[in-house]
Amino acid sequence: GENVEQHPSTLSVQEGDSAVIKCTYSDSASNYFPWYKQELGKGPQLIIDIRSNVGEKKDQRIAVTLNKTAKHFSLHITETQPEDSAVYFCAASRGWGKLQFGAGTQVVVTP
Amino acid sequence: DTEVTQTPKHLVMGMTNKKSLKCEQHMGHRAMYWYKQKAKKPPELMFVYSYEKLSINESVPSRFSPECPNSSLLNLHLHALQPEDSALYLCASSRYRGTFGSGTRLTVV
Numbered sequence: 001g002e003n004v005e006q007h008p009s010t011l012s013v014q015e016g017d018s019a020v021i022k023c024t025y026s027d028s029a030s031n032y033f034p035w036y037k038q039e040l041g042k043g044p045q046l047i048i049d050i051r052s053n054v055g056e057k058k059d060q061r062i063a064v065t066l067n068k069t070a071k072h073f074s075l076h077i078t079e080t081q082p083e084d085s086a087v088y089f090c091a092a093s094r095g096w097g098k099l100q101f102g103a104g105t106q107v108v109v110t111p
Numbered sequence: 112d113t114e115v116t117q118t119p120k121h122l123v124m125g126m127t128n129k130k131s132l133k134c135e136q137h138m139g140h141r142a143m144y145w146y147k148q149k150a151k152k153p154p155e156l157m158f159v160y161s162y163e164k165l166s167i168n169e170s171v172p173s174r175f176s177p178e179c180p181n182s183s184l185l186n187l188h189l190h191a192l193q194p195e196d197s198a199l200y201l202c203a204s205s206r207y208r209g210t211f212g213s214g215t216r217l218t219v220v
Contacts, residue, residue, distance in 0.1 A: 101153030
């Protein structure tokens with residue numbers, strides 16, 4: 001089955017700096033790679049996703065890159081703000097349903 | 112309406128109790144899911160329903176019994192749970208991408 005590794009497990013950044021989270025996956029047939037943000041007491045919220053036919057996608061301060069050859073994908077958050085503090089999960093799947101999540105990254109943005 | 116609604120938000124139950132978790136969505140998604148999330152861990156898939164039929168059961172113990180009465184509703188019936196089943200239970204639905212509910216925080220005493 002699919003195995004997703006996520007690094008780092010914790011990330012502290014100063015407000016305004018950039019944050020980068022990296023994930024690797026094992027199943028070359030995986031074709032869908034979403035990123036979720038989970039705040040305390042809430043369910044995961046989809047913030048951006050990318051499919052295997054695209055190498056990069058950007059939405060305002062958030063971008064995701066995918067390297068299919070190396071089987072890794074990354075989340076980039078620019079100009080971080082305190083409200084970006086949360087746990088971020090990467091995931092991979094063949095289609096959406098059977099998502100395999102990474103272990104998560106606790107991001108702390110200090111003012 | 113772009114939400115997945117889960118009730119109750121919190122539930123405390125004894126090991127001999129029977130309870131149900133409910134999930135509702137009105138986005139026309141035909142796939143619905145139950146995930147279990149322990150503290151500081153990622154969500155783990157339990158069940159997948161596709162067009163109201165159970166398509167994936169990730170070897171979940173029979174004390175968890177899912178039900179999909181129609182395309183908008185998903186239930187999870189609980190019976191004879193163990194303290195280690197205490198967790199956040201998340202419902203999700205999808206078409207091309209998934210939406211999670213806020214979850215039910217379950218405590219088994």
